[in-house]
Amino acid sequence: MTRKLLLAVGLLLYASLVESADLLELIASKPALSQVKKIIEADDVLSSLLRTKSYMAFLPNDKALNGYQGVKDSILISYHLSNLPYLVQEMPDELNTDLAGNPRVYISKLPSGRPSTTGWEHLHVYINDAKVIDANHEAISSRGMKQMLHIVDRVITPTVPRGIDFSQIDSIYLNPDAQKLIEKPRYYGLEGSLSISEFEGRVNALNLHDVYNISGKNTFFIPVDAGINTIIDKQVIHGHVVPGKVLFTRTVQDSKEEFESLAFTDNLKVFISMENVSSFNNEDQYYAKSKTIASDVAHMKGTALARIVKGNIPIKNGVAHLIDRPLMLVATNVLAILQKTAQLSMFYDLIRNHDSGLINVMTVAKSLTIFAPSNEAFKKVNNRQLEQIQLNTENISRLLRLHVVERILTTDELMDRNREPNLQVPTLSKGQNLYFAINSLDPKSPVVTVEGAGVTGTLTTANVIARNGAVHIVDRLLGIPSQTVYEKLATDPILSATFNLSQQEGWNEKLKNRDEQFTLFVPTNDAWAEIRRTMPSAYKKLFMGSFAYHVRNILERHMIANSVFTLEELLSLTTNATVSGKNILQGRLNMTRGKVYFQARVTQSFGEYYTDWNGVRAKVIRPDLKCVNGVVHVIDKVMMMNRDVTVSGSAVPAASGLASLVATFFTVAFARALHH
Template identity: 55%
Template sequence: MDRYTGVRDQRLIRYHIANIPYTVQDLPDELNTELPGNPRLYITKVPSGNAPITGWEHQKYYVNNAMVTSANHLAHADDGVTQQYLHIIDQVIEPTVTHVQPNASLATYLNPDAQRLLQKPRVYGIVDRYSISEFDKRVRELAVEDVFAMKGKNTFFIPVDSALNPNASHKDMIDKQVVHGHVVPNRVLFTRTVTSSANQYESLAFTDNLKVFITMENVTVGEGEEMAYYVKSNTIASDVSHKKGTVLARIIKGNVPVRNGVVHFIDRSLMVVTSSIMLYLQEKDGQLSKFYQLMKEHYPELTYKLVSQDEHTLFAPSNEAFNMVNTKRLNEVILNSERLARLLKLHVINRRLTTDEIVDHSTREVETLSYRRKLYFAVNQPSPEPHFPPFSSSSSSSSSSSSSSSLSSSSLMPVVTLEGAGVNATITTANIATKNGVIHIIDRILGIPSQTVYEKMGSDPMLSSSFSLSEQKEWNKRLLDRDEKFTLFVPSNKAWDYIKRTIPSAHKKLFMGEFSYHVRYVLERHMIVGEAFSLEQLAALTTNSTIRNGYQYERLQMMRGKIYFQAKVKQSYGEVGNLTELEAELPMPEYYVEWNGIRAKVIRPDVECVNGIVHVIDGVLMVNRDVTVSGSNAVTSASWVIVLALVLAAAWGRD
């Protein structure tokens, strides 16, 4: 109540009262209130993950957009018999009531549906920055007013006037299908009741030829940790008039209850692609304003590229991602113009790339504008949220069943993650369509690592075998030291699989845990201590080397012995910043490490960590004799006991 700034009158009180007593677990999907016209309250039940201690805690209960925090307080009416229930909620439930006296009978304006709200917004206080007259005008021109009069429980998104560009071409892009794309039929979605942005719902524009999903999400914006709510249209099957991709709009006034559902007012038309990448970044108070400021102030050259007609894909860190990064390390990068240029270009690729390509396995790594640096992708299929079984009553059982079916009937989007220069990020909003490319919003800034070599190896699925080996006798604990520097050539899981196929006995001995000395011997052959060499620095070491068989060689002093670093000669290299366009378009060079005739290719360079750099290789620098002693099979401690006993027995016999 302290936070509520609206009108406090009898109508507000009546909207909080229903004339039938219900325990919270028995609440139906909707119930009429005591307010004249009997406008509805909508009930949403979401699994909470808690145990049903008193019969209702296994679910979260929302009344419109307010959550029940304490439930089932029993009382009785004045007659001492009639039961009453009090449920405590964390927000005021605001009714949709008239703000001005209309000319017609007041009863005409009680309990409006979405069509009445769209056509007579001023009557309900929808004015000024929330004015929706332009969208209403377009709906009338298209003769689709009946869409907003649909019966049942629906969700409507209505763009405000400022969302529609004054030029005719923008309005012409709003056709009947686009209007349908602003409606989710048969679902009431309040901003807080959509618990996961992975849930996507079929819009009214989901037909045989055109398929448009709607998703909702909340994000933290601004220095004051303000919460903002967004809606996204995701066109996954398009036609000649509608582009594939996502359009993201901010909900500037949400959760307006109407007789046939709920209305949200938004700052952009869904499904309509009108912005370039740069225009999208420049939006005031947008999710990407900090990234735009960083680029504009310190590397404006990139803004020229993103405003061109050439298509690009931008992986843009959200404002919240800037709160996750070490400020000192970010400032160090900003002060070094070359490092900052490399970091910003790491977020851009030179073509349009949607998550469809990534999810169907056709693309799992891409070149970025940052020379010799790639992005690597992984896909995780989300599973529905777990929930506890209901409390043992028939009414609770039916409520839980209803909630479960509601959850499962919405489509779950796969979660796409990426890695760039050692930083793992998740795409939080995918496929934002623009005229000259695609934007994916990510939750981390790429190129500013926060993990040690130890932590990186432990969290990277591609390196799990090497990490598992390195744990023997806690050999890898030194990789936690943030004051030390390391360069590691780490074999991938596939590299260890090859060892398992070709020298299975050696593989078995290394992984069985009883040959930690030999494990250490092999791993230290792959590590440099005291230096963190990037691929560029390693390549520079070979610049003046003698070319043999098409390779330039340089010997590297490892923690144990020496290996060769090889650059396959394809072109000459100067400084990265001085590359000509012709040089930049030449094929990427190949790099290898070699030991004892065994060559492994660097397949993922420059995985940066706070205390070193990891280069992933496709082979293991080892031979079978690495797990033998003096040319014979390694002897276990138990075998040594037997040998010693035989020697002593022989000596005793001679005595």
């Protein structure tokens, strides 16, 4: 016991000695700061200052420095020092550093969602774009002044002239604002692919330098030369500036958060946002987006997207990001958007390699909308399925054209049409439609989902405008299922009532099985709402949870087990055509409970499809929602009657004869009907 007590006292004494050491000694005691220690010890002046004066250091760890490609010297370290020793949670919004010219760093504090144990853990604290990962280590200088050490996960790069004798240049360039940055970009290494001389020329020609020397904390987006191939006017330049906000890439946590640009007047309103999009190899790629919501004669409504090619350039009046093309301006055509947007490269390559005809359509068509899956969306796809589809020219073309609509379709129009039941539009893939749902009616940022062949995606970036159409970026590759029937019911908002009902006594657990197959006719929420209106007592019993036996009977009437029948195959059955690969009797299917007969009835009903059960005629409003273990056909009525929910002594519903087991599926064609 005595030995343990002595050890504990020794550890406490050691800790107190470390905490009472000067800042240089404290840095030397941290194994993660060995690289910084070497840089400091190589400079006698800097070493002396850290021993004697009041300082706060926010230093990059070894991992950060090892990955840093810039010059590692005392100039760099000086940008990580301030003479005001704050606890990290008490830091102000900005701090002057010890570097020549005293350039600022900017502090961002975001909630971490964690409890605070030592005073700061409830926060994510960023200094410019570097995150504080260890904090509040106190030291005392040799003169008795307070010192503080924090550790960050990235090197904080100053914007200082490099390779230039400071005595040969004006001191205003030691701590440049945005105007000085675009005036002398070569001082700061902005040459070659990072040259911004074209943009600076446009700013000069329009005499808009005052836009870039506005005081305060601002964010500036500057397009590089390679991306400028059209006229940039005053409003476009204003649309590249967010006043009063310093936006570093890592500190913008929500891509839906939008900021007013300088182009915000009665007639023209442009918002700016930023988004982190992982590339296919999991590297972070950041994008800037402009969204014009009120337009004038010269500027179209819609979204423009630009990749940040060099971000987080700290300047005297905020931060600058170099982007690969201007914001606010529209592309030549939709194909150009696919070509130039890095996060769409996999979709573009798929089209380029497999459907030259579609390339031509995108180039010459006057009105198109592309629902383009991002590279991230391809990570969610079964690669074997995709490879198999690519082996067949017709199949891959059908898949790609499922994402293309032969007209301009913006989210504004989808919002306007939101009240339409079963909102849908035809695609270039013959016979296949896209179906839409608006899950948030906020006009600034509606949440729009699109479904194609059973796969539902969300529009992550909408209304990227070209002269011949629009591109919406979606988070799914449509047409290749990844969900089970169970997951489809669980995630489709218009099928939630059927899903909730199917949970009784775990009936829907079987639908998770990827080794089984199902064909399911699923009533919509509106269909169940009709049951609630017309059969209130039956509805109440079904949804109260105590009539699982009756629920099972009704649901199994809507299900074909052990077989997958697309609409085309069902049509083949009803016309006595051969259904390839299906070992069945013509016109008859084995249901989970009893038999269902399909017969052909041809009437002129504009290509609509119905099931007809015991006088209940249900329209198939969304066919062929493919899943990995089956297919779902969405119908607008429930195939049930009041007598399905009867309570008797035996708790078994009375048989209703053969008629109650007969369902007629019939199709109606467009031909000739339009001519009558």
